[in-house]
Amino acid sequence: QQSELNSFLWTIKRDPPSYFFGTIHVPYTRVWDFIPENSKKAFQQSHIVYFELDLTDPYTISALTSCQLLPQGKNLQDVLPRDIYRRLKRHLEYVKLMMPSWMTPDQRGKGLYADYLFNAIAGNWERKRPVWVMLMVNSLTEVDIKSRGVPVLDLYLAQEAERLRKQTGAVEKVEEQCHPLNGLNFSQV
Secondary structure, rough: OOOOOOEEEEEEEOOEEEEOOOOOOEEEEHHHHHHOHHHHHHHOOOOOEEEEEOOOOOHHHHHHHHHOOOOOOOOOOOOOOHHHHHHHHHHHHHHHHHHHHHHHHHHHOOOHHHHHHHHHHHOOOOOOOOHHHOOOOOOOOHHHHHHOOOEEEEHHHHHHHOOOOOOOEOOOOOHHHHHHOOOOOOOOO
């Protein structure tokens, strides 16, 4: 029952009330039907919405992309053990070969092509830090590829907030997410 689901919604009792809602970075279509009505209603009634990051801001996207890169002049081949680098390269070649068969007719109908999608996800992979390559590889599965083109829950809610002309903002800066991940050493990654 929709009304019995855990809402991941906390209310801050004030006038007017404020809400805190926990999201997950997955395509919104995977979770939307499981978000209880009280959470959807709180979002609809809100006038101001803050997100973890402002995923609608081009600067945020650019900064996220930049923070993933190794220092100038360094490549992944320079920092990974040779055997891991070779396995990674072979795996990415396999993924690129398989992607056309993983894509849905709906994705093709929207003009998404396997080569474009692969480059959008894995482009410049040899310049990325190992932690970001690990996250990228984890998202290069058939199930994840089939859902590409569908915004993650945070982005979907941000787009809805903009469409509904709500005031939006972010509680974190890109650096606050990047620096801790970039600070992990190789054995932690």
